[in-house]
Amino acid sequence: MVKTQTITSMTEQQISEVAQHLENAELNAQDVVKITDQYPGLTFNEALDIQWAIRARKVARGTRIVGMKMGLTSYAKMAQMGVDKPCYGFLADYFSIPQGGEINSKELIHPKVEAEIAFVTNAELSGPGCNTGQVLTATDFIVPAVEVIDSRYKDFKFDLPSVIADNSSSSRFVIGGRAMSVNEVDLRTIGVVMEKNGSVVELGAGAAVLGNPAASVAMLVNMLAERGEVLPAGSFVMTGGITAAVAVEPGDAIVVRYQHLGDVNMKVV
Ligand code: 0L1
Ligand code: MG
Secondary structure: OOOOOOOOOOOHHHHHHHHHHHHHHHHHOOOEOOHHHOOOOOOHHHHHHHHHHHHHHHHHOOOOEEEEEEEOOEHHHHHHHOOOOOEEEEEEHHHEEOOOOEEOHHHOOOOEEEEEEEEEEOOOEOOOOOOHHHHHHOEEEEEEEEEEEOOOEHHHOOOHHHHHHOHHHEEEEEEOOOOEOHHHOOOOOOEEEEEEOOEEEEEEEHHHEOOOHHHHHHHHHHHHHOOOOOEOOOOEEEOOOOOOOEEOOOOOEEEEEEOOOEEEEEEEO
8 A cells, every 4th residue: 555645746756556456456356545645746747657557557567548438528527527627537458348349347436437439540640739620630430439547536526636646537448339430420429339238328329428439539639749659550549438337237237329320239247
């Protein structure tokens, strides 16, 4: 456990200790208190340093990074959290569950599912100043995807720096439905219906995500630029929840029906 202390700038050793602490919480499916309880002065940059250190730990063990996710991209969710800025995280290879597959609740703490639209790019995107038009030009296709978020923090209680350090609650995702060109659909009006055990639990439309899910990809690119990073060609990006996150437990069957794009489904075991 990390020692309680009030600091305004963390050493590399402290970044590394917190990264190990949060990654262990993820790997052992063991909740922890939010990291700002130990580090009240945690800055956004330090939180990102921790997230990138977790990513580096996984890569060093041979895990592949297969995509990126944006989180807190709906104004409703930002208001609920009392934040004015979305966050991003990375997707590791073992987060990917096939269409119709099983979400193993034993590997997770308190999973919730979110209906999202994912983009796959065919050209490098770089910021600052990346805009929605550049994203649409660089999009190979979109595909429906459901994110399973799982905050490592007890009772899903955190603040923005804490959740950024915790890889923005990334844990699993399922890609389903069919791929389509952005020219074939109006991203803002794509309708989504989420069903749990046959009952409709959430509804939404693409515009819930920053007015247009392509704006979420542009925001990711501009956030990456703040750290000197680009979004390479061929990237898979989940743009954030169109619907509220829905808690799931063993025995639940989730089907998300997307207008034009088909269904995404999974079972929780
Ligand atoms: O993907 C998301 O929108 C979630 C980001 C982190 C906040 C949360 O865990 O609810
Ligand atoms: Mg999400």
